[in-house]
Amino acid sequence: MKLSTKFIIAFGCVMLMNTLFFSFKVKSQSTDKETLERERLIAASQTGAMPLFFDPSGNDVPTIIPGDFNSNQECYLRDGLPNFFNKAREKKELVVAYIGGSITRGSNLYRMQSAKFIQNMFPGLQLKFINAGIAGTGTDLGACRIQEQVIQFKPDLVFIEFAVNNAFPDGMEGMIRQIWKANPSTDICMIYSIFNGQSKIYASGKVPDNILGLEKIADHYQIPSVHMGLEASALEQDQKLLWKAANGTDTDKIIFSNDGTHPLVAGGNLYAQSIARSLLKMKTHAKELKHKLPQPLLATNWEDAKMFAPLDIAKFSIGWSKVDPMGFPSFKQFSDWFPYVMKAESAGDSFTFKFDGNMIGFFDIGGPEVGQLVLEIDGKPVTLQKQKGTLALKASQESNSLGQVNRFNSFCNNRYRGQAEFIELPTGIHTVKFSISPVLADKRAILGPNQLEDIGNNPDKYNKTTVYIGKLLLRGKVIK
Structure with a gap:
């Protein structure tokens, strides 16, 4: 696959979505002040450029194992990822793309570890990985940029992560429809990160409201979805994990993040492990198909x-x-x-x-x-x-x-x-x-x-x- 040089280092600069940064508010969120602080932290994370294509095989990328966490609510298989796994069995070259916000953009926040797990699943297979994560951006901008950053490279699998950043269902549906209009054999997996406070919603057996909105899209298109924060929520409830703690905190617990949103390496490992477990489930759920585009769920979707x-x-x-x-x-x-x-x-x-x-x-x-x-x-x-x-x-x-x-x-x-x-x-x-x-x-x-x-x-x-x-x-x- 030939790539122009202007895309080999890519699309990395940072963005701020003006002074207004809307987010869905869940019922358990305590105050507007907490919401504004989370938004400020997301905006403040926008630094530096990242290469569009990346190699997860380095020694600085943790090698994760799936672990033994087991919950029926972690992964919803739906139609799975049949075409991706069939191509892997046929030893074909594969392109895996990640598109999302700052949690996707950053190193070892989940993307690198999960890509390394995929690489290790198929030793000897030629894999190319795309990082189309831009901090502070949502599904609206994602729908505008997905053609240039993702679709033109003909991906076999696309992970979409926007639950923390502007989880607008209209933009999410627009991205899905653009991907499948370009190639109905491309598999898609929706993955959900969470922020401080939402872990308690998961621990109570419920799902955050912003993620419920995206799940309606996933269900309409029968796209698999992974609730990446479920295990961390369970560990927090068992008092084995601190969701938010400063560097240097004296504790024997896992520290998930410093700011309540962006995981440290240990938190990123937990996110990646949820993807690993889900991939293993979907590997046995593979039957090749061409994804069909139903009528849009939302008339206002950003397909255009x-x-x-x-x-x-x-x-x-x-x-x-x-x-x-x-x-x-x-x-x-x-x-x-x-x-x-x-x-x-x-x-x-x-x-x-x-x-x-x-x-x-x-x-x-x-x-x-x-x-x-x-x-x-x-x-x-x-x-x-x-x-x-x-x-x-x-x-x-x-x-x-x-x-x-x-x-x-x-x-x-x-x-x-x-x-x-x-x-x-x-x-x-x-x-x-x-x-x-x-x-x-x-x-x-x-x-x-x-x-x-x-x-x-x-x-x-x-x-x-x-x-x-x-x-x-x-x-x-x-x-x-």
């Missing part, structure tokens, strides 16, 4: 989500320039994510495109100097409103004020961040225009009292209206 290089679909005004991220030390981390970035810094600089659909968006880069964009749809100004249950803003023409899309957030303090925006529109054919606003956001208020040192010492760095566009997103079809 797409991602484009900016110049492929949009026309940019003269003030924009095409920038190579490799030419700037602070932007090199984005070079495998964005082959180029469109940059402008003057009020009024704009870009336009036309499409038939109901959602627009973009990947961009945030930093001290970034400003705001104003949005016009079909030549008319719009207002933008936050919506409950989604990261997407809603555009409407109920007033004559221009919608300001602020690209500066609390993670733009003296550093550059990957981020994204989604905006929902009424379904139809639209001409979209984004222009740089002359109005600066109140950056001091956004940073808060604990992050004012740099803006106080270097005010000119923040007093700008620069915008960097790396990718354009939409649901629907481009009209050229």
Whole structure:
């Protein structure tokens, strides 16, 4: 399989999903403060680039054994992974992809250990592994990026992990339908990580609400699912595990994590062991089939989500320039994510495109100097409103004020961040225009009292209206 060099190191840069980070709230979650802290920790985990293709065979990757934990609620086989195991028996080259958030992205949080277990299941077989995990991202962005990061490499098995990060069923169903439309022989396995507090829900015999929403999707498509946190929950209940503890804690118990969300190696081993046990069950549950696409469960699913290089679909005004991220030390981390970035810094600089659909968006880069964009749809100004249950803003023409899309957030303090925006529109054919606003956001208020040192010492760095566009997103079809 030939791979272009721009994908061999891959898509690794980090992202922040604007200042709003929605999450499903379970009934047992004690306070909104705990929810906000978890979201902050997930956002703060977004550092560094990771290779798209990875090799789990190194000595630094723990070798796990399935263990003797046994629960009928850990793995729901449904149709299993028949095509993957049949190809393995036929000694065919296999491609295994992982797509998810920060828990998938990181090393030895489960992905590396489970991949090594798969490698050891089939000694001598040629296996390639894909890491399409990006921290802080959910199934909505997953549905936009899955073609470029996963499907084009023709995977035989795709693990999808988004339970902690924005577990929107609409995006999950959109990913599944895109995978099977491309190749109905590709097997899919949904895997569920959990966060602090949800272990007690499992221990009580129940399932967290956000995971129940994803299970409806798995059941509709008869996709196997693995509840990775079940054994850790049982160990915590037996007082053999601490779900959250600081480094250096004096204890003989297993420490699952430092922050209640991202597992340490021991926690990652437990997650991976659940996958190992499930794979062994599914290995004997193999009957080759072509997965059929039933009618969608959700009419609002993101099957039509797409991602484009900016110049492929949009026309940019003269003030924009095409920038190579490799030419700037602070932007090199984005070079495998964005082959180029469109940059402008003057009020009024704009870009336009036309499409038939109901959602627009973009990947961009945030930093001290970034400003705001104003949005016009079909030549008319719009207002933008936050919506409950989604990261997407809603555009409407109920007033004559221009919608300001602020690209500066609390993670733009003296550093550059990957981020994204989604905006929902009424379904139809639209001409979209984004222009740089002359109005600066109140950056001091956004940073808060604990992050004012740099803006106080270097005010000119923040007093700008620069915008960097790396990718354009939409649901629907481009009209050229």
